[in-house]
Amino acid sequence: MNESPKKPVRRRPDWRAPFLDAIRVSGNVKLATNAAGIDRSTPYRRAGRDPAFAEAWTAAEQDAIDTLEGEARRRALNGSDGLLMFLLRAHRPERYRDSIDVRLDVRREAERIAAKLGMSAEEVLEIAERRAREMEHR
Helix, strand or coil: CCCCCCCCCCCCCCCHHHHHHHHHHHCCHHHHHHHHCCCCCHHHHHHHHCHHHHHHHHHHHHHHHHHHHHHHHHHHHCCCHHHHHHHHHHHCHHHHCCCCCCCCCHHHHHHHHHHHHCCCHHHHHHHHHHHHHHHHCC
């Protein structure tokens, strides 16, 4: 029997470190896949089957966001009122966000609807609860 010699299997260079380094710097998947020399879908497939890689990717993205936030803070403190307000709203929303207080008194609204329809408030509330349950199961 004449067997042909097997060709050595060429392993592709490990793209994970260059990809993660590029994500850490750019925060952009397309730029990172280009830097790693891989298709855009490759890291998503790897993350789906490799929790350690998925975690490393998340950490690298968080590093990119921290860098971006640091730059935004620097610019805010050097004269960007818009960035200053954005950061204050992000970090202290209870104090700096634009707020609209929207309250609905369900019972009072049920009574108002019931009066229009000639029903009791209990009937209106029962119908509303039934519809809410139906919507949950869709």
